[in-house]
Amino acid sequence: MPATLARAPAAPRDYAACSGCNLCVLVCPMWRSHRDPRFTPEGLAKALQHGATAAQLAAPVEACSLCGACDPVCPEGIDLPGLVMDLRQKLANSLSPRSSPLLDDLCASLQQGVASGVASRSAPLLLPGPDLRADAALLARVQALLGLAIADDDGDDIALALELGVEIPQHRLQQFLASLRGHSIVAADGLLLRQLRRWLPGSQRMGLGAALSSRPAVRSNLLATDLYVIEARAYHGDYERMVAYYDRLQLETGCALNLDLQRIAIPAGAQGLSQKLGATPGDGDAQAKWILKGRRPARIVVESMADRAAFERVCDLPVVHLAELGEDPEMIKRRPHAFG
Amino acid sequence: MAGYYSPLTSTRTLLLKIPPVEPGTVGPCPVAPDALQGIKRQQTNPARWNGAGWQDFVAALRTSSVELAEGAAACGVYATDAGGTAYGLPHGVVLARSAGQISLLLKAAQAHRVPVTVRGGGLTTEGESVAFGGVLLDMSGMSRVLNVDAQALTVRAEAGIYWHALAEELRRENLDYLSAPLNLTSSVGGTLGVGGIDVNSARLGCSADQALSLQVVTPTGEIVECSDGENPELFQRVILGYGQFGIITEATLRVRPYTPLAMHYYYYSSLRTAIEDLQMLDRNDASDYSGILTIMDCAVNLLVAFDSDEREAAFRKNWESRLRGYGEFGFALCMAGHYALRPWKFREALYLLQRKREVFPEFRRPEYMREGKMHDRSVVFSRAVWKHWGSRQMVIPDLATSADKFIEAVERGNAVCRKYFVHYTLYCVGIKLRPDHQPHYEMSCVPPDAEGWAYGCEFEPMIEGGIYSRDHFQSFKNAIYDVGVDMGASYYRFGGMMKGYIRRVFGDALVDRHLAMKRRADPAMILNRDVIF
Numbered sequence: 001m002p003a004t005l006a007r008a009p010a011a012p013r014d015y016a017a018c019s020g021c022n023l024c025v026l027v028c029p030m031w032r033s034h035r036d037p038r039f040t041p042e043g044l045a046k047a048l049q050h051g052a053t054a055a056q057l058a059a060p061v062e063a064c065s066l067c068g069a070c071d072p073v074c075p076e077g078i079d080l081p082g083l084v085m086d087l088r089q090k091l092a093n094s095l096s097p098r099s100s101p102l103l104d105d106l107c108a109s110l111q112q113g114v115a116s117g118v119a120s121r122s123a124p125l126l127l128p129g130p131d132l133r134a135d136a137a138l139l140a141r142v143q144a145l146l147g148l149a150i151a152d153d154d155g156d157d158i159a160l161a162l163e164l165g166v167e168i169p170q171h172r173l174q175q176f177l178a179s180l181r182g183h184s185i186v187a188a189d190g191l192l193l194r195q196l197r198r199w200l201p202g203s204q205r206m207g208l209g210a211a212l213s214s215r216p217a218v219r220s221n222l223l224a225t226d227l228y229v230i231e232a233r234a235y236h237g238d239y240e241r242m243v244a245y246y247d248r249l250q251l252e253t254g255c256a257l258n259l260d261l262q263r264i265a266i267p268a269g270a271q272g273l274s275q276k277l278g279a280t281p282g283d284g285d286a287q288a289k290w291i292l293k294g295r296r297p298a299r300i301v302v303e304s305m306a307d308r309a310a311f312e313r314v315c316d317l318p319v320v321h322l323a324e325l326g327e328d329p330e331m332i333k334r335r336p337h338a339f340g
Numbered sequence: 341m342a343g344y345y346s347p348l349t350s351t352r353t354l355l356l357k358i359p360p361v362e363p364g365t366v367g368p369c370p371v372a373p374d375a376l377q378g379i380k381r382q383q384t385n386p387a388r389w390n391g392a393g394w395q396d397f398v399a400a401l402r403t404s405s406v407e408l409a410e411g412a413a414a415c416g417v418y419a420t421d422a423g424g425t426a427y428g429l430p431h432g433v434v435l436a437r438s439a440g441q442i443s444l445l446l447k448a449a450q451a452h453r454v455p456v457t458v459r460g461g462g463l464t465t466e467g468e469s470v471a472f473g474g475v476l477l478d479m480s481g482m483s484r485v486l487n488v489d490a491q492a493l494t495v496r497a498e499a500g501i502y503w504h505a506l507a508e509e510l511r512r513e514n515l516d517y518l519s520a521p522l523n524l525t526s527s528v529g530g531t532l533g534v535g536g537i538d539v540n541s542a543r544l545g546c547s548a549d550q551a552l553s554l555q556v557v558t559p560t561g562e563i564v565e566c567s568d569g570e571n572p573e574l575f576q577r578v579i580l581g582y583g584q585f586g587i588i589t590e591a592t593l594r595v596r597p598y599t600p601l602a603m604h605y606y607y608y609s610s611l612r613t614a615i616e617d618l619q620m621l622d623r624n625d626a627s628d629y630s631g632i633l634t635i636m637d638c639a640v641n642l643l644v645a646f647d648s649d650e651r652e653a654a655f656r657k658n659w660e661s662r663l664r665g666y667g668e669f670g671f672a673l674c675m676a677g678h679y680a681l682r683p684w685k686f687r688e689a690l691y692l693l694q695r696k697r698e699v700f701p702e703f704r705r706p707e708y709m710r711e712g713k714m715h716d717r718s719v720v721f722s723r724a725v726w727k728h729w730g731s732r733q734m735v736i737p738d739l740a741t742s743a744d745k746f747i748e749a750v751e752r753g754n755a756v757c758r759k760y761f762v763h764y765t766l767y768c769v770g771i772k773l774r775p776d777h778q779p780h781y782e783m784s785c786v787p788p789d790a791e792g793w794a795y796g797c798e799f800e801p802m803i804e805g806g807i808y809s810r811d812h813f814q815s816f817k818n819a820i821y822d823v824g825v826d827m828g829a830s831y832y833r834f835g836g837m838m839k840g841y842i843r844r845v846f847g848d849a850l851v852d853r854h855l856a857m858k859r860r861a862d863p864a865m866i867l868n869r870d871v872i873f
């Protein structure tokens with residue numbers, strides 16, 4: 001079980017500190033698909049150093065999947081995903097408003113907020129996110145394994161707003177954070193989790209993958225012949241702790257991980273904003289294919305639903321969600337919750 | 341000169357008459373032509389190409405469907421190299437996509453006399469990969485592995501690939517490259533052009549020596565395959581040729597099975613003793629990896645590592661007892677005694693402790709250690725290099741000498757470092773030479789008098805947030821390079837701001853012979869023209 005108390009992250013530096021070492025390029029899925037330095041975090045930082053505007057950088061800013069892989073490798077400590085999110089916000093504010101059903105729904109939800117019941121103070125909460133909510137059976141299994149209550153307000157709209165660069169109204173953000181204060185949190189959305197680290201420093205937070213894989217009922221069913229696919233955003237958002245956590249998991253179970261030689265998680269279902277909005281066709285599966293190259297696992301175990309979909313598209317190996325590895329939910333109900 | 345009233349001293353003082361300048365205009369230079377007499381001027385950036393015929397050239401490229409990007413967003417990325425002291429912008433950038441595209445680019449560049457600067461990882465430190473006008477050709481667009489032959493132990497890759505990206509692909513086949521610079525992001529093509537030194541170079545030679553064959557686009561645009569057996573003259577000039585005689589577009593390299601390492605560290609308080617031990621190990625083929633990294637010149641780390649248990653056992657049996665260095669604990673005791681007797685040197689002791697606390701854990705990260713062996717050592721070393729030595733300005737002059745001259749070169753270089761910086765690191769490795777590659781080494785980083793092994797030492801000041809002028813850095817580099825001239829050594833980093841040294845080191849006859857070859861191969865002198873000649 002990973003230690004749950006996070007240290008406050010060191011203050012990130014901005015693009016001016018970029019030394020041009022290229023280390024972020026090595027891990028960036030945008031670079032992998034474009035082979036063009038403009039489509040890299042370094043390209044963004046250097047272009048900004050030379051006075052480029054958000055509008056001039058729109059293509060890479062929208063192609064970024066916010067996987068966070070560039071964040072832990074930057075020796076200068078630049079908050080690169082934060083840089084992309086900032087640029088997205090600038091773009092969203094400067095361009096004529098995009099209209100899509102997704103954006104319209106989001107704006108309505110952000111204005112409206114979510115009515116939440118009063119969960120008992122300190123009871124751990126699960127923020128399942130829309131993909132897991134859509135699979136009721138799997139959600140029930142996750143809940144049983146972790147013994148957590150599902151948050152009434154799981155911040156779906158806030159996670160989406162972060163991704164799209166849409167400004168989050170203060171009242172909505174405060175409402176969401178108030179519903180979480182004092183609770184331990186397990187979140188399925190890695191981007192939201194990353195942001196909660198800043199918004200609620202000192203709180204106990206964990207990604208869904210780490211929470212599930214730390215349950216003995218799940219962990220004991222991981223096999224040395226498995227390829228275990230870590231959800232990239234949650235991993236990179238808390239890199240120092242997660243690298244140690246998954247290293248132990250690998251040692252204990254012998255399974256292969258989707259880590260590269262720098263111990264960065266290769267994001268499987270990485271999709272840029274333009275792909276998410278359906279503006280450009282994606283080749284998100286290229287990443288899943290790269291993870292599988294030269295590997296012959298008997299089974300693929302995923303932490304996220306998006307990764308499951310990506311692998312199901314590119315191979316005919318069995319792909320299972322971590323929660324499906326757990327024992328009978330009835331038995332697990334008797335165990336304490338994830339933070340127990 | 342007129343007398344002026346100085347409000348600061350309230351006395352009449354003689355000041356230079358500086359005429360008032362209208363806002364928005366550039367006034368005349370206030371420094372009289374004879375004002376700096378006796379002060380040594382430092383060479384800085386080469387002159388920017390004047391742009392003659394650029395538009396016609398751009399039109400010609402467009403007709404050939406070669407894409408060229410212009411403007412700040414496209415060019416700004418290339419304003420400097422890892423050195424961060426030479427700055428220049430190209431007129432436009434071409435992202436390499438194929439040998440055919442590069443051939444069209446070079447043909448148009450010859451016709452229109454437009455300079456082309458090639459950039460791989462851009463990790464040069466003397467501005468060699470910075471374009472002072474003209475076209476910058478970014479090779480990183482050609483960065484795919486084309487074929488891995490696990491039986492023959494070879495790989496064919498596009499030359500813009502970063503060594504680390506190559507390692508990622510090779511590891512899926514449980515293979516590894518032989519040797520590469522410890523920084524992850526230098527490219528294969530850029531490294532084959534300059535050398536490439538690793539901590540196994542004393543055994544496996546420089547990275548350039550692992551190339552079996554190359555696809556090269558010549559300065560006039562021909563696409564040619566070359567190797568020791570096919571077009572050997574071109575092969576000899578392109579390997580270690582600083583991009584003067586052609587652009588490497590593909591390379592076939594030797595590879596080897598991947599192995600984790602057993603690492604050992606020995607600590608010395610004398611540079612000389614450590615270097616003697618390093619050379620003793622190299623001469624006797626006693627280890628698979630060897631190198632020296634200093635924290636200070638009285639705290640010297642000799643690193644020794646092994647690919648197999650057998651080699652490690654043989655070292656323990658035959659060679660370890662001959663080493664005069666201490667283990668970590670023994671050295672700590674030694675240092676404690678040393679500083680207890682010299683309390684006024686407490687700052688030095690604190691620095692040592694701080695460096696130890698920061699850097700040592702980096703080499704022992706548990707996720708890279710399995711059963712006492714280090715995995716992915718190039719990642720461990722390179723990340724430590726970037727984290728603890730990297731910055732926006734990397735000033736790393738070096739000297740390469742024959743084995744005999746090495747100790748003197750390092751000691752003299754060390755004295756220069758002491759004079760210019762409070763803290764600095766020296767990194768020393770041996771480079772095994774291939775007698776059959778002697779022609780490759782002509783006018784390269786390999787010193788002409790080296791036999792068997794050459795030795796290289798990098799002198800790297802720790803900037804530590806300090807602010808130094810460019811002149812300070814340049815004077816430091818010049819002082820190191822002067823040692824080289826004096827000793828008949830060579831350097832890893834030729835080019836850019838220090839090309840003035842080439843003739844002093846190699847003499848006019850050799851340089852003129854190469855210049856004549858260059859003129860024949862590159863009639864308009866467009867390819868990487870600011871680097872050597």
Ligand SMILES: Cc1cc2nc3c(=O)[nH]c(=O)nc-3n(C[C@H](O)[C@H](O)[C@H](O)COP(=O)(O)OP(=O)(O)OC[C@H]3O[C@@H](n4cnc5c(N)ncnc54)[C@H](O)[C@@H]3O)c2cc1C
Pocket residue numbers: 421422423457458459460461462463464465468469479499500520521522523525526527528529530531533534535536537538582583584586587588589725726730734835868871
């Ligand atoms: C932090 C740091 C650590 C370093 N560590 C080491 C080390 O351990 N060992 C070591 O040997 N060096 C080291 N170096 C030096 C650096 O790695 C070498 O200069 C490097 O190999 C150059 O590769 P590159 O791809 O960055 O080439 P570039 O800097 O892009 O180019 C080098 C030269 O080759 C030319 N060129 C580039 N690509 C091609 C091509 N495809 N065809 C023809 N010409 C080309 C360029 O015009 C330029 O003149 C280090 C540098 C830094 C900044």
Ligand code: SF4
Pocket residue numbers: 027028029030031040041063064065066067068069070071080081084
């Ligand atoms: S967040 Fe991911 S896709 Fe975006 S720049 Fe960083 S590594 Fe590339």
Ligand code: SF4
Pocket residue numbers: 017018019020021022023024025041042045073074075076077078080
């Ligand atoms: S890793 Fe950081 S410092 Fe290095 S190139 Fe990328 S942004 Fe710049």
